Every structure is written in C-alpha cells, then in structure tokens.
Amino acid sequence: MIGRLGLAPVLAAVLVAGVPVQARDRAFSRLVDRLEAHYQKAPMGTGFLGFLARCFSPEGVSGLRMAIFEDVDSRRAPLGGDFDAFVQRTVGPDRTPLVRVARKDGERVYLYARPQGERMELLVVAAEATEAVVLSMKVDPERFQAWMEDPEGLARRRGH
Amino acid sequence: MSSPLSHAFVPAALVCLLAALPASAQQARLKLDHLNALAAKASEVVEVTLDGQALAMGAKFLEKEPEARALVQGLTGIYVKVFEFEQPGAYTSADVEAIRSQLQAPGWSRIVQVKSRKDGDVGVYVLSDGKGGNAGMVIFVAEAKELVVVNIVGPIDLEKLSSLEGRMGIPKVGLGKGGAK
Numbered sequence: 001m002i003g004r005l006g007l008a009p010v011l012a013a014v015l016v017a018g019v020p021v022q023a024r025d026r027a028f029s030r031l032v033d034r035l036e037a038h039y040q041k042a043p044m045g046t047g048f049l050g051f052l053a054r055c056f057s058p059e060g061v062s063g064l065r066m067a068i069f070e071d072v073d074s075r076r077a078p079l080g081g082d083f084d085a086f087v088q089r090t091v092g093p094d095r096t097p098l099v100r101v102a103r104k105d106g107e108r109v110y111l112y113a114r115p116q117g118e119r120m121e122l123l124v125v126a127a128e129a130t131e132a133v134v135l136s137m138k139v140d141p142e143r144f145q146a147w148m149e150d151p152e153g154l155a156r157r158r159g160h
Numbered sequence: 161m162s163s164p165l166s167h168a169f170v171p172a173a174l175v176c177l178l179a180a181l182p183a184s185a186q187q188a189r190l191k192l193d194h195l196n197a198l199a200a201k202a203s204e205v206v207e208v209t210l211d212g213q214a215l216a217m218g219a220k221f222l223e224k225e226p227e228a229r230a231l232v233q234g235l236t237g238i239y240v241k242v243f244e245f246e247q248p249g250a251y252t253s254a255d256v257e258a259i260r261s262q263l264q265a266p267g268w269s270r271i272v273q274v275k276s277r278k279d280g281d282v283g284v285y286v287l288s289d290g291k292g293g294n295a296g297m298v299i300f301v302a303e304a305k306e307l308v309v310v311n312i313v314g315p316i317d318l319e320k321l322s323s324l325e326g327r328m329g330i331p332k333v334g335l336g337k338g339g340a341k
Contacts, residue, residue, distance in 0.1 A: 081199070096209050104203040104246075113214055120217045141220035 027091045027112070027123055028136040032067040034090055035132055038077040043067035043134075060143030062119075069132040074106060077127070083108055087125055105129070187265055188287050188296025188313040194258050195241055198251055198307070204244040211237035211313075227320050235314035241307075248304035256281075256302055259309060263298060271318075280304060289315065297321075 036042055044067075078086040084102070087110055101109040105128070112123040116138055124135040199205045210218055215235060222229040243251070263270070263285045272284035280303030289295040297316050301308040 096214075097207070098209060098214055100205070100207040100209075102199060102202075102205040113217060115213050115217055120220075141217070142223055 027095070028065055028067075028134060030090050031087070031123075031125060031134050034086070035067075035069060035077065035134065039069055039072040039132070040076060041069060041072055043069050060140040061137050062140075063136070063138040065136040067134045071130055072132060074127065074129050074132075077132075079106065083127065091123065187262075187267060188311075189237060189239070190259065190262050190298060190309070190311045192239070192241055192259070192309060192311070195243070195255065195307070195309070198243050198255065201245060201250045202243040203246045204242075206240070206242040208238065208240035210239075231317060231320050235312060235316070237311070237313040239309075239311040239313070241309045243307045245305045245307075250305070251302075251307050255307070259298075259300060263300075267295075268298075280306075286316075286318070294318075 032043060077083060080102075084100070087108075088097075091110075091112055095112050095114060097110045098113050099109070099111040101107075107128040108126070110123075110125040112125075114121050119138045119140050121138050122136070124133070126133045126135075215232060215237065219229050219232045222232060245251070262268075263283075267288050267290070268285050269288065270283055270285050272282070274282040280301065282302075283298075283300045285298040285300070286294045287296040293315055295313075295315060297310075297312040297318075299308070299310040299312075
C-alpha cells in the first residue's frame with residue numbers, strides 16, 4: 001500500500017515531465033523512425049555529441065535534437081522525387097518546406113519552420129548517397145540575431 | 161438543417177468572396193507549377209516558399225534592419241525557383257512563354273529588360289495596384305544553363321527592395337539605384 005502511494009507522485013512527476021516531450025515536434029521522431037526502417041540501420045548515437053551541441057549551441061537555440069545516419073545505402077530509401085514525397089508525407093501535409101534543394105547526384109535538403117510562441121521551430125532534413133541527417137531545434141530570432149552579430153561578446157558575458 | 165442546396169451555397173459563396181478580392185492580389189502570384197517538370201533535367205533545384213507565418217517569422221530576423229523589416233511585413237509571399245542545368249537547351253521556349261504570358265496580363269509592366277549573350281534574358285516586372293502603387297513583382301532570369309523566377313507578392317517599395325537582395329532567397333541582381341545589371 002505504501003509502495004503504491006509512494007509511486008503515485010513519482011508517476012505524476014514522470015507524466016508532468018513527459019509533457020514537453022509530447023509537445024516536441026513529432027515530425028522529427030517520425031522521420032527518424034521511417035528513415036531507420038528504410039535504411040535498416042539505426043542513427044549514430046548522439047549522446048555525447050548531443051551534449052556537446054547543447055553546451056556549445058548558439059545563443060537563442062534550444063531543444064536541439066539530431067539524428068545522423070552514416071554509411072547508409074540511399075537506394076534503400078525512396079529516391080529522387082519519391083524522396084520529396086516521402087519527406088512531405090512524413091512531416092505532414094500542413095507544412096510546406098521553406099527551402100528545398102535537390103541535386104542531380106541525389107542530395108536533398110529540406111528546411112521546415114513553424115512558429116512556437118515567440119520562437120521558431122526548425123526541422124532540417126539533409127540526405128545524400130551515404131549519409132542522412134535530421135535536425136530539430138527551436139530558435140529565438142532576437143537572441144539568435146544578437147549572437148550572430150557578436151558571438152564572442154555573448155560567449156564572454158556567459159562565461160564560456 | 162443541411163441540404164444539398166446549402167452544401168452548394170458554401171463553395172459558391174467562397175467563389176464570390178475570391179472574386180471580390182482585388183484583381184492584383186490574385187494576379188501577383190504566378191502559376192509556376194509547369195516548371196516542376198524541369199526538376200528531372202536540372203543538376204540543381206532550389207525552391208524557396210515564404211508566405212503567411214513563415215514570412216512573419218522571417219521578419220523577426222530583421223529586427224535591427226527596420227527598412228528591410230518594414231518591406232517584408234507588407235508582403236504576403238516570396239516564391240523563388242532556381243533551376244541549374246549542365247547543358248544549354250534543357251528548358252524550352254514554351255516553358256519561358258508560360259511565364260511571360262502571365263506577365264502580359266493587364267496591370268503588369270516590365271521596368272527592366274536586359275538581353276545579352278553573356279547574361280541571357282533578365283526581366284523585372286511590376287504589377288500595378290491601380291492606385292499608383294504596386295501589388296507584386298517578378299524577377300525573371302533565363303540564361304543558357306539557368307532559369308530563375310523570383311515572385312514577390314504584396315506592395316513593394318522599389319527604392320527599398322535592394323535591402324532584400326541576397327536575403328530570403330532573393331538573388332543579388334543589382335536592384336540598387338543603377339537598376340538591374
């Protein structure tokens with residue numbers, strides 16, 4: 001009985017802590033899952049890389065998530081225009097890429113953005129013959145611009 | 161109460177509402193879907209689609225450049241398509257004509273035209289809003305191995321437009337005081 005009572009707040013805390021996760025861009029997870037299924041290869045572990053990226057990410061950037069697929073066979077995934085359709089279907093029909101770059105050698109880059117309050121949620125997909133990267137982050141335009149103008153000064157003020 | 165008549169009324173009302181919009185707002189956005197077929201021939205395709213919220217977000221990045229920000233805030237869309245080809249002749253005169261014919265509609269006027277062997281065919285077109293201002297703009301570049309269409313929808317201060325060159329997918333084409341190069 002005590003065990004059950006003690007478990008309740010823990011469960012509640014886990015549920016509350018899970019809220020931001022639920023609010024995250026699900027398109028990122030969907031893309032990573034489906035690319036993993038196509039390539040039949042898991043993305044590189046980005047634990048330490050993710051930690052570094054969070055520590056040294058530009059001012060105004062938060063919620064950085066990254067999945068890197070290395071040494072993949074791009075022929076396992078849809079090719080050419082089919083890859084465009086695959087990405088669009090996975091991200092969702094309500095979002096249009098702000099920027100789409102397609103090269104004849106198969107390289108593809110997509111940038112999706114949507115507002116999240118005062119911040120902008122960015123989703124970047126880049127794929128080429130043997131690699132693919134999916135990146136998701138939130139950017140505060142004002143803080144990011146300040147960082148762009150004076151990255152060294154901001155780093156000094158933050159004590160880096 | 162729901163009847164087939166009421167179902168038919170909704171789209172009809174929408175059509176009427178669209179028809180009531182200023183002609184310029186409808187004309188300023190070019191139909192460029194026919195160019196999608198060129199993607200298979202192109203060595204590189206770049207498409208930029210900035211409208212609605214995306215444009216509002218883009219304006220936030222121009223916080224410290226009030227001139228450029230004011231220009232962007234008045235716009236409803238920026239659409240860019242760039243096709244690069246390895247060989248000349250990848251696009252046809254019909255592809256180009258499909259764009260030019262839209263720019264011959266009432267209200268559009270060409271303010272800059274450059275034709276040269278080196279730079280190909282460069283045209284800058286502006287759509288009048290009928291009140292002394294403008295409601296949109298197109299920059300069209302047709303070179304032997306490159307086709308570029310920049311479609312800006314919304315009122316544009318041409319004097320300030322050069323502040324957007326090199327930003328938001330708009331290429332640098334020399335829109336400063338000297339006009340297009």
